[in-house]
C-alpha cells in the first residue's frame with residue numbers, strides 16, 4: 001500500500017497541481033479554438049495583406065504557459081502546461097503535425113526561463129509580461145528559424161517583423177491577460193488550495 | 207465533440223501497433239521533410255501517406271471531415287510564403303508589399319505540399335491511436351513520470367465537456383443580456399468574460415477530479431498497470447515503414463535535383 | 471472469508487476539527503464520534519455544517535502542508551491517520567462527470583486497484599466482480615463491454631461505475647457525498663440499490679451524506695446530525711433513524727433537512743383559474759444543442775434529441791417540463807427561451823410579448839431578450855458576469871436603462887442584502903441559487919424559464935423559492951420550469967409537459983426531414 005504521509009512543502013507537485021494545470025492547458029485550447037473561429041475574420045485579411053502580421057494573434061497559444069505558472073507557482077508549470085496544450089492540439093488535429101510538440105515545448109521554455117530568472121518568487125504584472133514576451137520570442141524564433149517553422153522561407157526583414165509581433169503579442173495576450181485572469185480567479189475563491197490564493201490582493205508591481 | 211476522441215469501431219491494423227512506435231515513425235518523416243522545401247519529396251511522402259490511410263481505418267471522407275481546416279491552412283501557408291519569400295526568376299506579380307516570382311511561387315507550392323505531408327501523418331497517427339494507449343506507452347515504455355501522464359490523460363478526457371460548457375456559458379450569458387453581437391470591442395469583451403467563466407469551471411472541475419483520483423489511491427510512487435503496453439513485430443514494420451517513406455522522399459528529391467535544404 | 475469480503479473499518483474522532491485555508495472559522499470542530507466496523511451511518515446537518523469536509527478527511531484527501539489549513543484533535547480509521555492508509559476508504563462525490571477518471575469502462579474501474587499496486591491478473595478479476603456487483607455487467611454478458619466509452623453513460627450509470635471503481639479497491643469504508651443529487655428518481659433508486667447490494671456482500675462500513683432522508687432511511691442503522699463549526703460544532707444528535715427523526719423532527723426541519731413525510735409550507739396560489747393570454751408557443755419543434763454542420767455548400771441539420779414537441783406559455787400560468795435524465799428537457803427549455811434555434815418547427819412570440827421585436831425569440835438581441843424572457847440556468851455560476859453581488863443585480867437594469875429601483879426589493883425579498891459586496895462565486899449553494907433568480911428577475915421579464923431550480927437545495931431555500939415563484943405567477947408572470955420535483959410543480963400548479971427519450975427512429979426521421 002502506498003503511503004504519502006511524508007508531506008513535502010514547496011516545489012513538489014501534488015495531484016491537484018497536476019490535474020488543474022493540465023485542465024487549464026486544455027481549457028486554454030478550447031478557448032483559443034473558439035477565439036480562432038472569430039479570429040479567422042482577422043487573420044485572413046492579415047495573411048492576405050502582410051503575412052507576418054499574424055504574429056500579432058500568436059499570443060493566444062501561449063496563454064497556458066503563463067496562466068499555468070501564475071496559478072500553480074511551481075517549477076516546470078509553464079513548460080508542463082504548454083506541452084499539454086500542444087499535445088491536446090495534436091490529438092484534435094494540428095496543421096503543424098507532430099512538430100507542434102516542439103513548438104509547444106519551446107514556447108513553454110521561453111516563459112519558464114523568465115520565471116526561473118526570478119527564482120519562482122515573483123508573479124507580479126511585470127514578470128507576467130516578461131514571461132509572455134519570452135514565450136512569444138521563442139515562438140517567433142521557432143517559426144522563423146527552425147526547419148519546421150512555417151515562416152522559414154520568409155525574407156530576413158519579414159522574419160524580424162514577425163518575431164517582434166509575436167513578442168509583443170505574447171506580452172499582451174499571454175502575459176497581461178493571464179495576470180488579470182489569475183487575479184479574477186483568486187477572488188472567486190477557486191484557487192484556495194494553491195499558492196496563488198491571495199493573488200487578488202498582491203501588489204501589481206514588486 | 208464527445209466522441210471525437212474515442213476510437214470505438216476502428217479495428218484497422220495500425221490500431222494494434224504500439225503508439226510509441228507509430229509516433230517515432232511519424233516524427234521521423236516530419237523531421238526529414240522539414241529539412242527541405244521541395245515539391246518532389248513532399249509529393250512522394252504525401253502519396254505514400256495517402257496509400258497508408260486504409261491501414262489506419264481512415265477513409266477519404268473521414269479525412270476530409272477531420273482535415274479540411276488543415277488543408278486550408280496549408281494553402282494559406284503556401285500563399286504567404288509565395289508573397290513574402292525572397293524573389294528569384296521572373297516576377298509574376300508585384301504590388302507594393304506583395305511580390306510573387308517564379309521562384310517564390312515554386313517555393314510556395316513546395317511549402318504547401320510539405321505542410322500537408324507533415325500534417326497528415328499526425329492525423330493518421332491520432333485516428334488509429336487511443337489516448338489511453340498513448341498514455342500507457344508514455345508511462346510504461348518511455349518512462350515518463352506516471353503521475354503527470356495519467357493526470358493529463360484524465361484532464362484530457364474533459365475536453366469535450368469543456369467545449370460543451372463553453373457553449374452553455376455563452377447561452378447563459380446571453381440570458382443575462384451579454385450578447386455576442388455588437389461592435390468588435392463589445393464582442394471582444396463578451397468573449398473574454400465567457401473565457402473567464404470557462405476557466406472558473408475548469409479549475410473547479412479539475413479540483414474535484416483530483417479529489418476523485420486521490421481518493422482512489424492515485425499519487426503514490428508505486429502502481430501496477432492493468433493494461434500492459436507491449437511491442438510486437440507490427441511495431442518493427444511500422445518503424446521500417448517510417449524509415450522507408452522518409453528515405454524514398456529524400457532519394458527521389460535528390461534524384462530529381464529539387465532537394466533544397468532549408469538553411470541554405 | 472470470501473474473495474469479496476473485506477475488513478470493515480472503525481472510525482474514531484476525538485475533539486476533531488478542521489479549518490480550511492483562507493477561512494477564519496473552522497468548518498468543523500470539537501467532533502467526538504465513534505463508528506463501529508460495519509455500521510451504516512447517515513450524516514445530516516445544514517448546508518455548511520462540514521459534512522463534506524469530514525468525508526474528505528476520512529478519504530485522506532483533505533489539504534496538506536501547503537494549504538495553510540489547521541487540524542485539531544484526532545481523526546483515526548482503525549487507529550491510524552486516514553492519509554497513511556489510502557485505499558482503506560473509497561469516496562464518491564456528487565458530480566457524476568468528475569467521478570469518472572478514464573475513458574473506457576474497464577480501465578476506469580481498474581484505476582483504483584492499479585494505484586494500490588494490485589497484481590494485474592487480480593485487477594481484472596476485481597473489475598469483473600465489481601461491475602457485476604453494481605449491476606453494470608451481468609455474468610450472462612448482456613451488460614456493458616469493457617471498452618464501452620464512459621462518456622456514453624447516463625448520470626446514474628456513471629455513479630454506479632464510480633461505485634464499482636471504489637469496490638475494486640476493496641475498501642473497508644465506503645463514503646458517499648450526496649451521490650444521487652444530480653439524478654432523476656429512477657437513477658436515485660439504481661444507485662441506492664447498488665449500494666445496498668454491495669454492502670450486504672462486503673459488510674463494509676458506510677457513511678453517507680444526503681439531504682433527502684427518505685432514500686437512505688431504510689438502508690442505514692444510525693443517523694448522526696452535525697452542527698456547523700461556527701455554531702460550536704460537534705454532534706447534535708445521534709441514534710437509530712426512527713428515534714432521531716421522531717425526536718428531532720422540528721429541529722431538522724428548521725435546519726432545512728428533508729425529513730420524510732414533510733413538505734415545507736409554502737404560499738398558496740390565488741389566481742390559478744380562468745383563461746390567460748398566450749405569450750409564447752412552440753409548434754412541432756425538434757431540438758438539439760448542436761449546430762448544423764456544413765459539408766460543402768450543404769448544411770446538414772443535427773439529429774435532434776426531441777422532435778414534434780408543442781407547448782404553450784400563458785401569462786400567469788406555470789408550465790412544468792418533466793422526464794428522465796437526458797430526455798432533452800433542458801434543450802427544449804433553452805429553445806423556448808430563445809437561446810437555441812429549433813432544428814425543425816417554430817417557436818413564436820405573441821405580440822403581447824414581442825412588443826415589436828419580431829416573432830422569433832432566437833433572433834432577438836440580448837437586451838431585447840432579457841426584458842421579455844428570463845432564463846435561470848441549472849448551474850448559477852454559468853450566469854455570473856461581474857465580481858460583486860450588487861453589480862450582478864444592477865447589470866440588467868443598467869443595460870436596459872430602467873428598473874434599478876426594483877433591485878433593493880429583490881435583495882430584501884431573497885435575503886441577499888448582507889452580501890451586496892461579496893463576490894458571487896464565493897456564496898453558498900443556496901445563496902447562489904437565490905442570486906441567479908434575482909438577477910434574471912431584475913430585468914422584469916414576462917416569461918421566466920427555470921432549469922432545475924430546486925436541485926440540491928435544502929428545504930428552506932426550496933420553500934422560499936416556491937413561494938416567491940407562486941407570487942410572481944399571481945402577478946401575471948409566466949413560469950416555465952424543468953424539474954423532477956413533484957412537490958414543486960404541485961405548488962406552482964399549471965400544465966405538465968412530459969418528455970420521454972425519443973426513439974432512435976423518430977430522431978433520425980426528424981433529423982432527415
Ligand SMILES: Nc1ncnc2c1ncn2[C@@H]1O[C@H](COP(=O)(O)OP(=O)(O)OP(=O)(O)O)[C@@H](O)[C@H]1O
Pocket residue numbers: 192490491492493497515516517518519520521522523524899
Ligand atoms: N476547499 C475549501 N476551502 C475553503 N473553505 C471551504 C472549502 N471547502 C469547504 N469550505 C468551507 O467549509 C465549510 C463547510 O463546508 P462543507 O462543504 O464541508 O459543508 P457541507 O456540510 O458539506 O455543506 P453542503 O450541505 O452545502 O454540501 C463551509 O463554510 C465552506 O464554505
Ligand SMILES: Nc1ncnc2c1ncn2[C@@H]1O[C@H](COP(=O)(O)OP(=O)(O)OP(=O)(O)O)[C@@H](O)[C@H]1O
Pocket residue numbers: 370371373374625654759760775793794795796797798799800801802
Ligand atoms: N452541451 C451539449 N452539447 C451536446 N450535447 C449535449 C449537451 N448537453 C447535453 N447534451 C446531450 O443532449 C441530450 C439532451 O440533454 P438535456 O440536457 O436536454 O437533457 P435533460 O432532459 O435536461 O437531462 P437532465 O435531467 O440530465 O438535465 C443528452 O443526450 C445529452 O447527452
Ligand SMILES: [Mg+2]
Pocket residue numbers: 521522523647
Ligand atoms: Mg457537502
Ligand SMILES: [Mg+2]
Pocket residue numbers: 799800801921952
Ligand atoms: Mg437538464
